Amino acid sequence: MKQLLEQDEVGRYSVQAVVRAFALLRASRFEGEVLRLRDLCSRTGLHKTTAFRLLQTLEQVGAVERVGADQYRSLVALAGKSRLRIGxxxxxxxxxxxxxVGESLRAAAAARGLDLVLLDNRGSATAALRNAERLVREQVDVAIEFQVHERAAARIAAKFMEAGIPLIAVEIPHPGAVYLGGNxxxxxxxxxxxxxxRAKQAWRGAVDQVLLLEMAAGGPLPHSSMTGFQKGLREVLPEFAQERFVHLDGKGEFGVSLDVVRRHLxxxxxxxxxxxxxxDASALGAVRAFEEAGLGRDCLVAGQNAEPEARAELRRAETRLVGSVGFFPERYGPELVRIALDLIEKRAVPxxxxxxxxxxTAQNVDAYYPNDTLLAPSSPADLVMRSL
Structure with a gap:
C-alpha cells in the first residue's frame, strides 16, 4: 500500500513538461547524435508540436543545440545512460x-562518445577466431574485423551472425559483412x-620479366590487385607476353618475400x-633481394599501402621503389564509425x-606526408625483425 502511495504521489507532483523534456534529452543513443524532429517524436512518442516547443525552450537554456534545419543535438550528459560499444x-x-586504422578509430569513437574494445589478431587466424568469440562475449553493438586469412573469414562472420552483431570487414571481405577498404x-x-x-622512361619499354609478389592466404579480392596490375601494365606495354609474368607467393611479409625473390634470382x-x-613489406623485400644480388639497377618496384617504411624508402636516393598506392588508413576511423552507427540504427548501408x-612517389611523398620527419626513423630493417 505504501509503495502505491509513493508512486501516486510522484505522479501527483511531477511536472509533465519536465518529464517530456528529459525524454527528448534521453532520446539520443550516443553522445553527439544528431536527430531530426521526426526521429525525436518517434523515439519519445511526443506530438510534433509539443516536441518542437520543448526543443525551442531546451535550446534557449543551452541544453540542446540546433545543428541544421529540423536537426538537434543534446548537450546534456545524463547519468546512467549506457554508451554504445564498438569492437x-x-x-x-x-x-x-x-x-x-586503430588509432584513427579510437579518436573517431571518442569524438562521438562511443566505447571501443580493441583486440590484436596478431596476424593469426586462430587468434582472430578467439577474438571474435571474445567480442561476442563482450556483447559489442558492432564488430569491426581486420584479419587477412580468407579461410577464417566465414567462421568469424558466422559467430557474429549467430550473436546478432553487425559486422564490418576491413580490407578482406567476410560473408554478410560491410566491406571497407581499397578497390x-x-x-x-x-x-x-x-x-x-617508368619502364618506358628508363628503359624505353624494354622489359624482360615481371614478378608478381602475391599473398595466397588473402583470397580472391587481394589477388584482384595482381589482375589489375597486369591490365594496367598492358595498357602501357601492350605487346608484353603473358609467359614473362612470374607469380611468387611472398605472403605479404618482408622476410618471406626477400627469401623467395633471392631464390628466384x-x-x-x-x-x-x-x-x-x-x-609494401613484399615490395621492400624484393628491393633488398635485387640489391643484394647486385641487380638493383635492373629492377623497378611498386608496392601498396604507403606505410612508413615505404615512404622512408621513397626518400632514399637512387631507390628502385617507384611508388606505393596509399589508402590513408589514418582516415578510416570516421568512416568506420559512420557505418557502425548506420548499422546500429538499421539504416541502409552499401x-x-x-x-x-x-x-x-618520391615526388609527392612530402606533400602527402609532411609530418613524417617527426616520426622515429623507419627502414626495411624494421620489417626484417617483424617478419622473424
Whole structure:
C-alpha cells in the first residue's frame, strides 16, 4: 500500500513538461547524435508540436543545440545512460597500417562518445577466431574485423551472425559483412600503369620479366590487385607476353618475400625486371633481394599501402621503389564509425565502401606526408625483425 502511495504521489507532483523534456534529452543513443524532429517524436512518442516547443525552450537554456534545419543535438550528459560499444580486432600491432586504422578509430569513437574494445589478431587466424568469440562475449553493438586469412573469414562472420552483431570487414571481405577498404583491382591497375610508364622512361619499354609478389592466404579480392596490375601494365606495354609474368607467393611479409625473390634470382637472371607487390613489406623485400644480388639497377618496384617504411624508402636516393598506392588508413576511423552507427540504427548501408587511393612517389611523398620527419626513423630493417 505504501509503495502505491509513493508512486501516486510522484505522479501527483511531477511536472509533465519536465518529464517530456528529459525524454527528448534521453532520446539520443550516443553522445553527439544528431536527430531530426521526426526521429525525436518517434523515439519519445511526443506530438510534433509539443516536441518542437520543448526543443525551442531546451535550446534557449543551452541544453540542446540546433545543428541544421529540423536537426538537434543534446548537450546534456545524463547519468546512467549506457554508451554504445564498438569492437575492433586489428590485423596486428606489428602492422603500421593496422595501427593507423586503430588509432584513427579510437579518436573517431571518442569524438562521438562511443566505447571501443580493441583486440590484436596478431596476424593469426586462430587468434582472430578467439577474438571474435571474445567480442561476442563482450556483447559489442558492432564488430569491426581486420584479419587477412580468407579461410577464417566465414567462421568469424558466422559467430557474429549467430550473436546478432553487425559486422564490418576491413580490407578482406567476410560473408554478410560491410566491406571497407581499397578497390584492389584499380589500385593494382594504378601500380601497373605507373611501372609501365617508368619502364618506358628508363628503359624505353624494354622489359624482360615481371614478378608478381602475391599473398595466397588473402583470397580472391587481394589477388584482384595482381589482375589489375597486369591490365594496367598492358595498357602501357601492350605487346608484353603473358609467359614473362612470374607469380611468387611472398605472403605479404618482408622476410618471406626477400627469401623467395633471392631464390628466384639464384635460378634466373631476369634482365630488366618489374615487380608488382601485394603490399609494401613484399615490395621492400624484393628491393633488398635485387640489391643484394647486385641487380638493383635492373629492377623497378611498386608496392601498396604507403606505410612508413615505404615512404622512408621513397626518400632514399637512387631507390628502385617507384611508388606505393596509399589508402590513408589514418582516415578510416570516421568512416568506420559512420557505418557502425548506420548499422546500429538499421539504416541502409552499401555492401562495400571503397576508400580513396593515390600513388605515392618520391615526388609527392612530402606533400602527402609532411609530418613524417617527426616520426622515429623507419627502414626495411624494421620489417626484417617483424617478419622473424
Amino acid at each position: 575492433f580486432a586489428g590485423k596486428s600491432v606489428e602492422s603500421a597500417f593496422s595501427r593507423a 584492389n583491382f584499380e589500385a593494382g591497375r594504378l601500380c601497373g600503369l605507373t611501372l609501365g610508364q 639464384r635460378r634466373n637472371r631476369p634482365g630488366r625486371c618489374l615487380v608488382g607487390a601485394i603490399n 555492401g562495400a565502401v571503397f576508400v580513396k587511393h593515390a600513388m605515392i
